Amino acid sequence: MAIYKTAIKNPVTTLLVFVAVMIIGLFCFVQLPVDQFPEMDPPYVMVMTTYPGASASEIETNVSKIMENSLTSVDNLKYINSTSKDNVSLVILELEWGCDITEAVNDVRSFCDMAKNQLPDGCSSPMVFKFSSSTMPICQYSITADESYPALDKILNDEVIPQLNQINGIGNLSVAGAPDRYIYVDIDQQKLDAYGLTLETVGQIISANNLNLSSGTVKMDKEQYQMQVRSEYVESSEINDLMVTITPQGQQVFVRDIATVRDTIKDLSLDEKTNGREAVRLIVAKQSGSNTVQVCEDVQEALAKIQKQMPTDVKIQEIYNSADNIRNSITSLEESVMYALLFVVLVVLFFLGKWRATIIISLTIPISLIVAFIYLKMADSSINIISLCSLSIAIGMVVDDAIVVLENIPRHIERGENPREASIYATNEVWVSVIATTLVLVAVFVPLTMMDGMAGIMFESLGWIVTVVCCTSTVIAITLTPMLCSKLLQARKFHVENGKLIDDSAKKTWYDRTVVAMLDKVDAAYAKSLGWCLRHKTVTIIALFAFFGASLLPFIMGKVGTDFMAQQDNARLSVTVELQRGTRIEETLKTARALENRFMLLVPEIEMISTSAGSNDDDGTGAIFSTTMNNTISMTIRLNKKWERERTIWQIAEVLRQEMAQYPEIIEYQAALSSGGPGGGNTVDVEIYGYDFDITNQMAQQIIALTKELPGARDVYSDRDDDRPEIKILVDKEKASRHGLTSATISSYLRNRVNGMAVGFLKEDGNEYDILVRLKEENRNSISDVLDFSIPTPTGKTIKLSEICSVDEYWAPPKIVRKSRQRIVTVKVTPYETSLGELAQAIETQVLPKIDKPAGYSIRLAGSYEDQQESFGKLGMLGALILILVYIVMASQFESFSKPAIIMFTVPFALSGVILALWMTGVSLDMIGALGIVLLVGIVVKNGIVLVDYINLMRERGNDLNDAIQMSGQSRLRPVLMTAFTTILGMVPMAVSQGEGAEMWRPLGIVVIGGLTISTFLTLYIVPVIYGAMSKKGERDKIKKVREQFIFMDINVEDCEENEK
Secondary structure, three states: OOHHHHHHHOHHHHHHHHHHHHHHHHHHHHHOOEOOOOOOOOOEEEEEEEOOOOOHHHHHHHHHHHHHHHHOOOOOEEEEEEEEEOOEEEEEEEEOOOOOHHHHHHHHHHHHHHHHHHOOOOOOOOEEEEOOHHHOEEEEEEEEOOOOHHHHHHHHHHHHHHHHOOOOOEEEEEEEOOOOEEEEEEEOHHHHHHHOOOHHHHHHHHHHOOOEEEEEEEEEOOEEEEEEEEOOOOOHHHHHHOEEEEOOOOOEEEHHHHEEEEEEEOOOOEEEEEOOEEEEEEEEEEOOOOOHHHHHHHHHHHHHHHHHHOOOOOEEEEEEEHHHHHHHHHHHHHHHHHHHHHHHHHHHHHHHOOHHHHHHHHOHHHHHHHHHHHHHHHOOOOEOHHHHHHHHHHHHHHHHHHHHHHHHHHHHHHOOOOHHHHHHHHHHHHHHHHHHHHHHHHHHHHHHHHOOHHHHHHHHHHHHHHHHHHHHHHHHHOOHHHHHHHHHOOOOOEEEEOOEEEEHHHOOOHHHHHHHHHHHHHHHHHHHHHHHHHHOHHHHHHHHHHHHHHHOHHHHOOOOOEOOOOOOOOOEEEEEEEEOOOOOHHHHHHHHHHHHHHHHHHOOOEEEEEEEEEOOOOOOOHHHHOOOOOOEEEEEEEEOOHHHOOOOHHHHHHHHHHHHOOOOOEEEEEEEEOOOOOOOOOOEEEEEEOOOHHHHHHHHHHHHHHHHOOOOEEEEEEOOOOOEEEEEEEEOHHHHHHOOOOHHHHHHHHHHHHOOEEEEEEEEOOEEEEEEEEEOHHHOOOHHHHHOOEEEOOOOOEEEHHHOEEEEEEEEOOEEEEEOOEEEEEEEEEEOOOOHHHHHHHHHHHHHHHOOOOOOOEEEEEEHHHHHHHHHHHHHHHHHHHHHHHHHHHHHHHOOOHHHHHHHOHHHHHHHHHHHHHHHHOOOEOHHHHHHHHHHHHHHHHHHHHHHHHHHHHHHOOOOHHHHHHHHHHHHHHHHHHHHHHHHHHHHHHHHOOOOOHHHHHHHHHHHHHHHHHHHHHHHHHHHHHHHHHHHHOHHHHHHHHHHOOHHHHOOHHHHHHHHO
């Protein structure tokens, strides 16, 4: 028994099955996490190797090259990059998106173990780090204070972080810029010399008096006691009272006589300010797979409670919260989905004019969408931009199958059948074609799940969701829809009047007199115009293809730009400023304060400026990722929401750039959108490969100078830092050895005098604070002061550093970057008021030809532009695959090779609509828009299938070719328009949305609307006309030949009878 018959005969069971599906779907929906994008771990693995005492060039030769050679055999390796800094080698492996990162990490560890024996002595074992989404911060908070600022570190560690760690799903919590408490003992060099003391002596005395030592066990009577000497410092002032020596005259010398003891916060190296106030930055990450929005909300609630327990001067302010962006983006997209649902229902109601039929068709939408939530739960996915985009795409298509079925049922009712019989017979006529059109959509969307790369990960869920939703709608169309029609639709009503049978349905309603009358006129006008086109096939075909050629002109002339992924106005800017190399942190802060004041004045839309200047000189893994130094300023600027201001974020960024250009001390500056997620960056990278620093630097400077002249180029800078000034201490080994000194000893003594000699801790309330002994700043802030350092010898005497060493000043590269085992310098360019593709084209044609490239040096374009080209190439291949699959499905349906070819003529005209829509709206074609073009292939051919199928039916009934085409066109006009309008209006909210994150999906809406509008209009003419042209010369002659074989038609029956006689 057919499935539709079973559904109609068992209405209760059918209804309850779908009710159960909806309940399960809603249960899954409640449990789904909310995120911005599908969960995807970035395909990067980092290997860190330390080699103490080695310069950047030594690290490159002895460590980085060896590690690169060993790691080139790792599976799925795309690029291998390395950065060589003083003491540290970082090798970063960029793998293919979608590969198994855990397996790759195991491979990397194996290769590192093999390379370990080739590394120089003194090198650490390579450490392997895996990048994951859990390392990315999801929110940041600024904690400001006045009187409580020195104790802020203790407040955070004792009260804030322990409470936040209790939150379910919370990941790493880190604090930047917290004031560390230090006890500095600043010694006067002249007083040391006067008393014949050394810094090490003072340090040893301070350390020796800061001990808790066990002194054995004492037995007294029946008891046993542990004896300890308790001599740890309780207060830092105790250090002042320590005696360090006695002069020959018997004078006691105390620490206070030769040094100043300061119990204070650590010397300024990393400065954090929020709106000009002293601040600490709290950075929050989540565990992999946890609900981003939920974690952010829990953190927000916890901090609100903690704020009440804080001292009154401590304020907690939000710098950014990704939950707000996600929530706003999701809400905006949900609104688009709801508007699309409303528009689709209105379109169906307009064309059908019956509220019962509209309800039956409209039920298809929520049931189909809810089934998508079951898939998301089973696939361990989330509600995100991509999944909601998928639902928005599907809304207009899910009603198509139900429309085809439901439109056929009233025809049978009109013939006098009761609704139950009409539902069975009408569904029987169309259910095969309904399944065939769904197979076309499956042929379009399933290949999306086979893509690789970042696009594959992003669009895999889209392909499956639309496939699941469309298949669900087909099942509904051939089960629930006929069952509901059998119950809700009414049979024709008759009554007897004066002995005559009167049809009640013959009475015309308001809808019949207005809407139906208007649609009848449209049908007639279309039939008339189609008749003219059929009589002038050559003119029509030439005109249509001329239109197609003309529509390509905007693209050929470069009027339609291309991007990788549209950047979103999420009200957050990142500003980076670099001053002259070697600038002191104090001078950097003056510039930072001046910029903050000017920015606030120029851009009243700013809500917060969080500024970080300098760098933390503590050793640790976190320092690897830090790019700030004493001469750099990093700002995170939060603006009010996009709908609350007139200027866009790009215009505001340009204002900030123009202001920074006025400062002569600023060498480089960038004002970029601070956006997370895939495709967050939007730059054209010009990569210059070559060994010699001077030559590649010169090429980079040429490119920068020429690129800055391009109108759409902003934030043009090189990623290679300038050579930094260093003071080189040259040890005269012969003289040093005469005094019993080695280079290692001298280096240790110098570090003690400049950075400080660690002599223990001051313990207080369970916390430990460093005690550092060093020379006071006045004794170590010039080269002559350094040469005047007193160095102790093994004989007990002291000598001046100038007696055994000389000081030289030189310039050295702070880091050496390599890619694909070659040295590289990258020039980064950000587009402004132009597309990524147009900017890359301008650089390629106007800049690079003017650059002199010596032998052995090469230049290539990379960055987001490279990702864009790669994604477009993959989508192009995907489009070709989809065209072949769609053709195969249609050829199977029609049992013909020519009929699908006729329908495929609609695809190029969809491209015409896409180009015209993008050109008229000024929107660039990005990866999301290119995906829309691929999807159009499946959407536009459905109209052609409907037309060709009906023309075939009319011809089978013996109608003349042109009459069959004209009748079919007029009959199928409304279903074609209805299905097209449902899809177009379903995408309108997406195309016109101004909500947060709308920039990302707007190209998709514009592409589908433009392509479908033009192709639908032209399909109504191009398919019938080409069908007529091909059939005239093909099928009619073929039929004639077949008839010629029927020779019995020419037999004269009377002659045969006479012959028999």
